[in-house]
Amino acid sequence: MWENIKEFASTFFVTGDPLIYGADVSIALTMVAIVFVLTKYKKWGWLWREWLTTVDHKRIGIMYLIASLLMLFRGGVDALLMRVQLAFPNVEFLHSDHYNAIFTTHGTIMILFMAMPMMFGLFNMVVPLQLGARDVAYPFLNAVSFWLFMLGAMLFNLSFVIGGSPDAGWLSYPPLSQNDFSPGPGQNFWIWGIQISGIGSLATGINFIVTILKMRAPGMKLSNMPLFSWSVLSSSIMIIFAFPILTVTIALLFLDRFAGAHFFTMGGGGNPMMYLNLIWMWGHPEVYIVVVPAFGIFSEVVATFSKKTIFGYKSMVWALMSIAVASFFTWAHHFFTMGTSASVIIFFAISTMVIAIPTGVKIFNWLFTMFRGRISFKQPMLWTIAFIPCFVVGGATGVMLAVAPADYQYHNSYFLIAHFHQVLIGGVVFGYLAGIYYWWPKLFGFKLDEKLGRWGFWFWNIGFYVCFMPQYALGFMGMTRRYYTYGWDRGWADLNLISTVGAFLMGIGFIFQVWQIAYSIKHGERDTTGDPWNARTLEWSIPSPAPFYNFAVVPTVKGADDWWLTKQAKENGTYKEEPAHLEPIHMPKNSGIPFIMSLFFFLIGFGFTFHWVWMAVIGFIGVALCMWARSFQYDTDYYVPVEEVRSTEASLGRVY
Amino acid sequence: MSQHENHGDHHNHGSLKSYVIGFILSIVLTIIPLVMVMNNMLDKTTTVIWILVMAVLQFIVQLFFFMHVREGEKPRYNVQTLVLGLVIVFTIIAGSIWIMMFNKY
Ligand code: HEM
Numbered sequence: 001m002w003e004n005i006k007e008f009a010s011t012f013f014v015t016g017d018p019l020i021y022g023a024d025v026s027i028a029l030t031m032v033a034i035v036f037v038l039t040k041y042k043k044w045g046w047l048w049r050e051w052l053t054t055v056d057h058k059r060i061g062i063m064y065l066i067a068s069l070l071m072l073f074r075g076g077v078d079a080l081l082m083r084v085q086l087a088f089p090n091v092e093f094l095h096s097d098h099y100n101a102i103f104t105t106h107g108t109i110m111i112l113f114m115a116m117p118m119m120f121g122l123f124n125m126v127v128p129l130q131l132g133a134r135d136v137a138y139p140f141l142n143a144v145s146f147w148l149f150m151l152g153a154m155l156f157n158l159s160f161v162i163g164g165s166p167d168a169g170w171l172s173y174p175p176l177s178q179n180d181f182s183p184g185p186g187q188n189f190w191i192w193g194i195q196i197s198g199i200g201s202l203a204t205g206i207n208f209i210v211t212i213l214k215m216r217a218p219g220m221k222l223s224n225m226p227l228f229s230w231s232v233l234s235s236s237i238m239i240i241f242a243f244p245i246l247t248v249t250i251a252l253l254f255l256d257r258f259a260g261a262h263f264f265t266m267g268g269g270g271n272p273m274m275y276l277n278l279i280w281m282w283g284h285p286e287v288y289i290v291v292v293p294a295f296g297i298f299s300e301v302v303a304t305f306s307k308k309t310i311f312g313y314k315s316m317v318w319a320l321m322s323i324a325v326a327s328f329f330t331w332a333h334h335f336f337t338m339g340t341s342a343s344v345i346i347f348f349a350i351s352t353m354v355i356a357i358p359t360g361v362k363i364f365n366w367l368f369t370m371f372r373g374r375i376s377f378k379q380p381m382l383w384t385i386a387f388i389p390c391f392v393v394g395g396a397t398g399v400m401l402a403v404a405p406a407d408y409q410y411h412n413s414y415f416l417i418a419h420f421h422q423v424l425i426g427g428v429v430f431g432y433l434a435g436i437y438y439w440w441p442k443l444f445g446f447k448l449d450e451k452l453g454r455w456g457f458w459f460w461n462i463g464f465y466v467c468f469m470p471q472y473a474l475g476f477m478g479m480t481r482r483y484y485t486y487g488w489d490r491g492w493a494d495l496n497l498i499s500t501v502g503a504f505l506m507g508i509g510f511i512f513q514v515w516q517i518a519y520s521i522k523h524g525e526r527d528t529t530g531d532p533w534n535a536r537t538l539e540w541s542i543p544s545p546a547p548f549y550n551f552a553v554v555p556t557v558k559g560a561d562d563w564w565l566t567k568q569a570k571e572n573g574t575y576k577e578e579p580a581h582l583e584p585i586h587m588p589k590n591s592g593i594p595f596i597m598s599l600f601f602f603l604i605g606f607g608f609t610f611h612w613v614w615m616a617v618i619g620f621i622g623v624a625l626c627m628w629a630r631s632f633q634y635d636t637d638y639y640v641p642v643e644e645v646r647s648t649e650a651s652l653g654r655v656y
Numbered sequence: 657m658s659q660h661e662n663h664g665d666h667h668n669h670g671s672l673k674s675y676v677i678g679f680i681l682s683i684v685l686t687i688i689p690l691v692m693v694m695n696n697m698l699d700k701t702t703t704v705i706w707i708l709v710m711a712v713l714q715f716i717v718q719l720f721f722f723m724h725v726r727e728g729e730k731p732r733y734n735v736q737t738l739v740l741g742l743v744i745v746f747t748i749i750a751g752s753i754w755i756m757m758f759n760k761y
């Protein structure tokens with residue numbers, strides 16, 4: 001008996017590496033600490049009522065934000081470990097297997113569990129407020145999405161200490177990801193972590209499309225909807241068409257692994273290249289899914305901090321929406337070297353270059369908006385200005401990669417690594433950071449400290465160029481990606497060392513930002529007006545932090561940049577105060593079902609990961625029961641009485 | 657499509673009967689290709705064509721019996737989405753076939 005348990009434990013838990021034992025200990029300690037604090041301060045009920053069961057889009061947004069920052073930390077530590085390993089030739093810090101696992105988890109986490117949730121956090125924090133709505137179209141589904149993401153991410157991260165991490169690259173190409181070469185649970189963790197959170201992403205896409213099309217305040221036509229909401233619409237359209245492809249593709253991969261099917265195997269009629277073809281049909285739209293909302297953020301920030309309406313609103317909308325469609329026609333540029341027919345290569349090379357056009361249009365629009373504006377360089381604007389040169393260079397190297405014959409040289413070299421980090425960090429991360437700095441006061445009621453933020457900003461920016469510029473050169477010098485060590489004779493040593501220094505500078509930048517948040521919670525400048533940046537759109541017309549029902553009175557919109565129009569009218573004295581008429585507010589009730597149902601989804605994933613079918617069956621039954629229970633729940637909403645609205649508003653300094 | 661529109665306030669989300677019919681049709685359309693493949697009934701090209709035909713029929717059944725494409729008010733977002741969806745489905749299938757043709761040589 002004891003022998004059996006010991007044997008089970010030694011394969012179940014990851015053993016033999018001091019780094020991982022360290023992680024085990026710290027995870028255990030964190031758990032104990034959390035349980036202790038919650039019990040000591042009697043906070044379990046609070047946690048359940050206020051957070052685990054909430055359907056409030058603002059709270060869900062905050063939870064996404066926290067989760068994504070934690071994942072940025074984990075992905076960042078992975079990155080630093082890799083950079084330490086590559087700092088000098090012949091370093092014996094990580095073994096090759098360990099290095100493989102780390103770049104796999106780094107890539108997967110950064111894209112799917114950092115960028116995606118940070119983006120969903122921003123969707124949730126901003127879109128309903130910007131539209132003048134009281135919540136998203138399906139608040140319950142929104143909670144389901146969040147918890148599916150969260151438990152999918154936890155399942156994936158668990159592979160670090162249980163079972164072993166996946167190590168076949170962030171997209172898990174077969175044949176490497178098949179049973180022959182990747183036995184054991186690591187790949188299954190990858191499949192199920194992504195599968196579960198992917199269902200959540202799909203639901204979020206649906207939710208925000210409906211919210212944007214159906215829940216806008218009266219008078220807000222699509223043609224004067226703020227650009228961030230437009231970008232969310234564009235991104236959500238891509239989500240609903242791209243994520244099903246991902247789901248099916250990795251379901252087929254799972255069938256190959258679990259049931260011995262032959263979709264992507266080397267023999268038996270399968271074809272591994274078909275997997276590449278399918279996964280990039282999701283993968284290419286995916287990179288636009290994450291970057292387009294950043295474009296929306298920049299549009300809001302540039303207009304606000306230049307005190308001008310955005311230049312070329314219509315062309316912006318056109319650019320955002322045309323990307324949503326065009327992004328589905330470029331996927332094969334990720335495997336030009338596969339060796340298909342010349343006409344395929346020509347088609348995809350040209351379509352890739354064409355998609356650069358709408359992006360270029362937007363860059364010019366932002367520049368023209370700034371031109372002759374009264375620019376104030378607050379933190380959101382700093383990140384926006386840093387984004388422009390960074391993204392232009394990243395885009396230009398992207399067009400270089402699209403030149404198919406040349407790509408035979410660049411493909412899978414450090415040139416590629418530098419290119420995509422430049423667009424992902426310079427575009428996506430800088431964009432989301434700009435958005436977080438911009439909307440933070442609306443969510444939390446205080447600004448993030450400028451001084452610490454500037455330190456963080458400069459460390460990130462200088463670190464970025466120091467880290468990634470040398471990698472373009474390394475690519476030309478023949479260094480390929482996923483290389484775990486190299487010899488002195490290659491001549492790559494100096495540039496790699498410089499690159500590692502840059503990575504640590506970015507790490508310091510991140511520490512400054514964590515410090516900034518901690519500091520600002522106590523000392524940050526409080527926002528008493530609700531409009532700390534003198535901004536233009538509806539979310540700034542209500543108090544900060546926004547009350548749970550958002551708008552005491554649903555606004556009637558008169559034009560683009562409605563809040564700016566209102567402020568102008570007040571200044572000119574042409575503003576007619578309409579008698580505010582409070583009415584009871586219809587709100588959704590909290591529910592525990594999303595959380596519980598997601599736990600059952602977790603069981604499904606965990607069960608299949610270890611081939612414990614009984615556990616997966618329990619999971620499926622649980623999910624079905626939760627859906628059943630929800631279908632017969634009729635008491636799902638309530639009214640906030642006028643008195644409560646009035647007193648809440650009064651406590652925020654607004655009298656009705 | 658629009659002449660089938662059910663005017664008036666009440667939303668028609670289908671009857672039990674239409675759901676049962678849809679359910680049976682979709683199961684039958686799943687079983688046919690399965691049986692054909694498992695028993696090696698036809699040669700390869702014919703099987704592929706049959707599977708594609710069944711897939712298209714399945715798609716139509718889903719749209720009409722479960723997705724209720726005929727319902728919905730103006731503006732007809734469901735039709736717009738459907739058209740975009742068809743374009744993308746076409747791209748996925750035709751694009752894959754085109755790209756993967758190199759296998760033949
Ligand atoms: C914070 C600074 C970052 C550093 C220093 C960094 C560093 C690295 C390194 C060293 C690799 C592995 C290269 C190789 O051996 O092939 C890598 C791969 C990768 N990174 Fe980053 N990274 C950073 C941020 C990000 C971000 C923000 C994202 C996405 C939003 C990202 C996405 C990826 C992806 C997708 C891969 C490919 C993984 C694979 O080969 O399967 N990285 N990164």
Ligand SMILES: [Cu+2]
Pocket residue numbers: 283284287330331333334
């Ligand atoms: Cu691409």
